[in-house]
Structure formats: structure tokens, C-alpha cells
Amino acid sequence: MLDIKFIRDNPELVQKKVEQKGYKGSIAQLIKVDGKRRDLIEKIDKLRSKRKEVADKRDLSEGKKIKEDLKQKEIQLEEVNLEYGKSLNELPNLPLDGVPVGDESQFEIIKTVGKIPKIDLPKDHLELGEILDVIDVERAAKVSGSRFGYLKNEAAILEFALVEYALATLTKEGFSPIIPPVLIKENITQQLGYWQGKGQGEYYRADDEDESGLYLIGTSEHSIVPMHKDEILENLPKRYVGFSSAFRREAGSYGKDTRGILRVHQFDKVEMIAFVKPEDDEKERKKMLELSEKLVASLGLPYQVKKLASGDISFPAAETIDIEIWIPSQNTYRETHSISTTTDFQARRLNIKFNLGVKKEFVHILNGTAFAIGRTIIAILENYQKKDGSVEIPKVLQKYTGFAKIKPKSTR
């Protein structure tokens, strides 16, 4: 949610910025509705004040008249409010200055880190997964359909190792570990802002026949951020490191990444969430990016850092930086991490504030990936593969896995 006062004061700027995010509507129209709304509110307030007076005097006939008049105006206001709320709700967060303007092709590569390994005829993660007996998508298809997978044996242990490693690293940085619910109420999904626009169809609804259906979260952020709905937070910054499964319909991705477990309906993820004062937003963004990079770099994986273009940023976010790790079989970098600030956009919708002197101010809310487990395992398998299909385990993970290498099944 954008601040209506800011919109009133800067209509052209807002129009320009929301268009950069792909919004098609008219700010001038919203301001017109806003004016109508304020006019009605003033009239209704006056009538209500009069109603009190008249009721005190037990003036039944005058009271009845006011009641009728009020009812009419209240109905009008309800209609205007509906339009007003809808228009305001449809406005995406404004991209920060410095976000490249344009569609998804207008990204900027900020830096490239690490040496791309020289592998002759690299096997992809699925082939490796089969050789090593650690990934099974065929049986998953039998049980759950396409875009699912079983992580088995060393890969399953690797998942726990990554989780432990991320938790150990991030708790040291002031993040409180948390395991959130994976089902959330519909009104919460609306307040988060992801179900707007292209977000629709991205998420699973748990029980279709029930009106008050619950939704499966697409990332732990979806149930961690709204924890503090309607609260006034003390002791900012407040940081969480969440672990949960994430569920995605991948509705718009037919035919894309159909092989293996790169793009699946369910995967586990360690995620950073931070609630900060507005002035600390930039600092926190840097911190999150540094931490994500540190986690990736310490695994010895080559990666690049990419600033997304305005048209590619999600509805509630004002800036998004992705980390993409090198995937040898595809001869390219693929997204594994995403660090975003939603500024005060989500905080406004969820009413999350902090004490600023005698006033209350909205917090800024940021989120960033620590590890998307599935894709990180893919990256490890592919980048650390040897000729015979065996895979080394990055040094920092070995104390968590208890093994240094995954050997082909046939050699065991």
C-alpha cells in the first residue's frame, strides 16, 4: 500500500514509477475518487454530530430525517470507498531510484565472482542424481506428478547440512531461528501483496470448497512477516531466519525447466527476514546481500549478482537483487537467491509500526534468501562433479554432512 498523502502530493512521480512496474491505471482517477471520498466523509461526520445533538433532545422526527439522510450518504461512501480501496490496493510499490527501468531484459550485472570450473561434457544434476542415487523424480511423478522430487541418501543429509550451516552462520548475525506455519489465511495473502497481478495463480489453495480457504506459503516470508501484523515493534532491527517448505504452482512456466528438480512445486528454503527503521533499510539490504554472498562463496560456487529491472520486480518490492549460481550443464548462471526490500509497503498493509518519539511510524520489511536448498544442491552436484560422476562436498559443509564425497552407486 502506498501512502495516499504522498500520492496526492506527487501524482506525476507516482504515475511514472508505477508504470515502470508495469501498472496500467491512472493516478489522476484515483485522486478524483479520493476527493469524492473526503467530501463525503466530511458531510457524514457533520450529520453524525447532529445526530448526537438531536438524540439528546429526544427529537424523534428530526432524528428520523437525519437517519435517512445518513443512510443514503453512508451507502454512497461505501461505494466510493470500495473503488478507492481497490485502486489503492492495485498500486504496486514504487521502484527505488537506481533500479534500472524497463522489462526483465534491462537487468544490471553488478559483479561476477569465482572461477567457472572446467568440466568436459558436464552431466546435469538429474543424471548425477541418478548415478549417485540421491535424486528420484520418476517415482515422485508416480506419487505426486510432474515437478516433484525425492531427495535421498546423501542429498537428504546435504539438505540438513545446508540448513544447519545457514542457521549457524545467521544466528551469529542476530537472526532468530523460526519455523513458521506453511498455511496462511486469505486476507493475509492479500496484505502481503504477492497475490496481486501476476502473483495470482502462483500459489496453492489448500481447501477449494471452503470459502475461508487457507493458502500454502510460497516462501517462509509469507507467514513470518505477518506474525507482527497490528503490532508496534520495539528494539529494531528485528531479524528472523526461517526454515520451511515452499509451495508454488508454477502455473505460467509450462515447458520451462521441466527436467530434474530445478523448478518444482515444493522445495525447502532458509530465508532471512528483517524489520528495520526506514533509515536503516539500505544498510540492511547490504548486510543481507553480503550474508547471502558469503554463504554462496564459502561453498566455493561461482556466482553473479544481478540487479533486477523495474518490470521484473515483484508487486510489493521496491528493489530486488538476485544471486545466480553457475550451472555447468546449462552453461549459464541460474537464480538461487533473491534479496528485496518492500520498504513500508507491506508494513502499511499489515499495520506494523515502531515508536518514533511520540509518533508511530511504519517499519521497513526486507527479505532475502539464505539457501534455496534444492537449487543449491543442484549447484553443488554440478560444480563439484568428477569424471566418474562422484561429487565432492564443499569443505565448510563436511563437518555437518559427516562425509567428504558422494560416490556413484555402482562403485559401492
Added chain:
RNA sequence: GGAGGGGUCGCAUAGCGGACUAGUGCGAUUGUCUUGAAAACAAUUGUGGCAGCAAUGUCACCGUGGGUUCGAAUCCCACCCCCUCCGCCA
């Protein structure tokens, strides 16, 4: 899932159609007194909308949403949440 009890200003409670402009106690803040503190006394004490540069004014909010009434915390309807007991269950 069944049966009971309950949701009121930070907390605890009162109120059950018009003086509720929500009372009282506790807490908190400020002031008086005091070398300082305690105690005592006094005052203040929420959120949001609208108008205004502001002081301020005004409206709304007693779990949520509807309804009845000239007038609703109070009456009616639906829903949500919490507690206790029973059942089921990792």
C-alpha cells in the same frame, strides 16, 4: 467433533438502551514535597480517518461483520478467537 465459560482504554475489572464525554484499581509519564528516594497528593495517559501550517476541532473504534432504535459497549443475528472439561490424535 461435543459441553460449558469468556473477549471492554498497557494490565485487571465495572457497566447490560439516553449523565458512557466508558467508571475504578494497578502500571506508566509529569509536577509538588524531599539532600536523594519511597510514600502522599495532583495532572496526564489509546488507535485511526477527515479539516488545518499549527494550536485544535470533529468523527469512528468496547473481538469481527450485519441488524433494531431518535439514540447501542448495552438489545437481536451470524461469525472469529481464547480458556476449562470430554472425545480423537503424532
